[in-house]
């Protein structure tokens with residue numbers, strides 16, 4: 001299973017990449033705008049992200065009509081080979097997915113909230129589909145059961161579109177996504193950090209080091 005960071009923050013990306021567990025990045029207009037206000041410009045920010053990450057980087061279009069999405073997609077792709085163009089799951093989005101596929105530009109269909117939407121974007125040629133589990137949980141629906149259903153349907157028909165579990169809010173979402181067999185989990189850095197923590201690890205390490213302090217170091221062989 002691959003781990004993507006759902007962020008456009010350079011410090012978070014640098015730190016995550018140094019841990020050796022980051023396979024890619026997803027962004028959206030909210031995440032990008034957070035990094036731009038009074039700081040830098042879009043192209044400079046994106047270039048930095050692309051240089052840091054050895055893997056797919058999703059950049060989202062902001063047009064609502066297919067023609068605009070396609071033009072934006074072509075421009076975004078020129079920024080780097082690892083750019084994946086993020087397209088909203090709408091009728092216009094389907095048209096754009098189809099054209100971008102014919103241009104061999106990888107795409108990520110975003111804001112997927114149902115099995116039928118996941119099927120449609122796959123048929124239109126999306127490389128990735130991104131069901132949002134946290135936002136479903138927010139409205140008292142079970143986000144993770146959508147992932148189970150999409151996994152089953154994609155497997156039923158040998159669909160190769162990769163499932164990115166998005167809108168992840170906590171480590172249990174990541175564990176469940178892995179058990180279901182989702183291809184990718186994209187998560188905020190705050191969630192990513194929590195994946196490695198366990199109080200028993202900290203407690204165990206403290207005891208080992210405390211006991212080590214008690215010995216006579218002159219008896220060591222090296």
Ligand code: E4P
Pocket residue numbers: 006026027028110130132134135166167168186
């Ligand atoms: C995915 O690609 C989206 O950027 C993201 O997961 C949205 O998450 P949110 O619901 O926490 O905003």
